[in-house]
Amino acid sequence: MNTSLIFPYLSLIVVSCLCLIFKKKTKVQATLSAIGSGILVAVALNLLLTVQIRGIQVLQLGNWPAPYGISLVADLTSSLLVLTASLVFFAVNIFSIKYVDEKRKGKGYYFLINVLMLGATAAFLTGDIFNLYVSFGASSLFQALCP
16 A cells, blocks of 8 residues: 555644644744645655656555545646645745734634645545545635635
8 A cells, every 4th residue: 555645645734733733822833834844845755756666656545445435646747736836835834934924823824824735735636526626625715714
């Protein structure tokens, strides 16, 4: 079983949960989000190298067959998209430490941008149209909650 497909999700979920735990401490959230986005870049680079060496990677979550379970698929295009998005996400995290106001940070900014990236990563690595729809919903959560 190929588990390298799940690591981009796990890194973003862990950072999002940690941002919720440290809800009142925006400097801790900023640090966690910056470190997490750096880890995401490394994980995305690892995924790209895995796809280049081993070919297309497929993971059926829970070992359920394709119509019933969640299928994750990484080919060269999707892994390049994940890497590009994670590099941009890293730059946004570094930029937002200084240039995003404290009021917005106090309302869950770092949690929401990690959820946005989680939705984008899910859209790039999904193997079916339903999960693509769900990932677009997760991505739009950031736009709906931040004025």
